[in-house]
Amino acid sequence: MAINTAAYEQLIKELSEKKVTLVAVSKTKPAEDILALYKLGQRDFGENYVQELTDKETALPKDIRWHFIGHLQSNKVKYIAPFVHLIHGVDSLKLLQEINKQAAKYDRVIDCLLQVHIAEEETKFGMNETELNEAISACVTGQINNVRIKGLMGMASFTDNTQQVRKEFAHLRSLFDECNAAMHADFQILSMGMSGDYVMAIEKGSNMVRIGSLLFGARTYTK
Ligand SMILES: *Cc1c(COP(=O)(O)O)cnc(C)c1O
Numbered sequence: 001m002a003i004n005t006a007a008y009e010q011l012i013k014e015l016s017e018k019k020v021t022l023v024a025v026s027k028t029k030p031a032e033d034i035l036a037l038y039k040l041g042q043r044d045f046g047e048n049y050v051q052e053l054t055d056k057e058t059a060l061p062k063d064i065r066w067h068f069i070g071h072l073q074s075n076k077v078k079y080i081a082p083f084v085h086l087i088h089g090v091d092s093l094k095l096l097q098e099i100n101k102q103a104a105k106y107d108r109v110i111d112c113l114l115q116v117h118i119a120e121e122e123t124k125f126g127m128n129e130t131e132l133n134e135a136i137s138a139c140v141t142g143q144i145n146n147v148r149i150k151g152l153m154g155m156a157s158f159t160d161n162t163q164q165v166r167k168e169f170a171h172l173r174s175l176f177d178e179c180n181a182a183m184h185a186d187f188q189i190l191s192m193g194m195s196g197d198y199v200m201a202i203e204k205g206s207n208m209v210r211i212g213s214l215l216f217g218a219r220t221y222t223k
Helices: 005-017 031-039 050-059 074-080 093-105 129-140 162-182 198-203
Strands: 021-025 044-047 065-068 086-090 110-116 147-154 189-191 208-211
Touching: 005 021, 031 050, 044 050, 050 065, 050 074, 074 093, 086 093, 086 147, 093 110, 093 129, 093 147, 110 129, 129 147, 129 162, 147 162, 162 189, 162 198, 189 208, 198 208
Parallel strands: 021 044, 021 208, 044 065, 065 086, 086 110, 110 147, 147 189
Antiparallel strands: none
């Protein structure tokens, strides 16, 4: 249950040198583990489940920046819209429109990342390039005003083939650059890399990593 303080200190040192932001992924972990990391200075935390996130948001310090990194269903956006800091996994125009609607209700502009499907596995979520272009256009043309697309997010294949992983991260990086050049998107955040592959992700240009098990230990799912 205890957090890995040494791993955290080492990681923070490594990441700050490279100007990479750490999102500590606390899904399935108790509030006390989050608080332990909070006391070491960590403020960005990532969660995958809406109910779990809202419970933790209520219980924990208000200056935590909550990142939603899971697969978000449109009908649940309303629960996190009042406080969420960054939604990483926007994978459809429909979801983007719903976030826009809920953000307007709370008189907010919600920062989002578009999730791109870069892995070989079919099971992973994300947009293809056509959908990506549609979503960016909707924002550029002013149909969507209460969402700010800050960049892209992706997950590489879960494989020992590091060449494959590097190729997928490099692909996302090139899409990121293309969006900024051709679509005049003002993207700043490239969210890629987890405990097992963050070194390769940073090598390919990631500036935000989402790391869970390295800090909190392995997860046991009860759901
Ligand atoms: C769970 C999760 C992570 C963290 O994974 P670890 O391997 O524990 O670092 C990162 N990103 C997403 C989208 C996740 O669901």
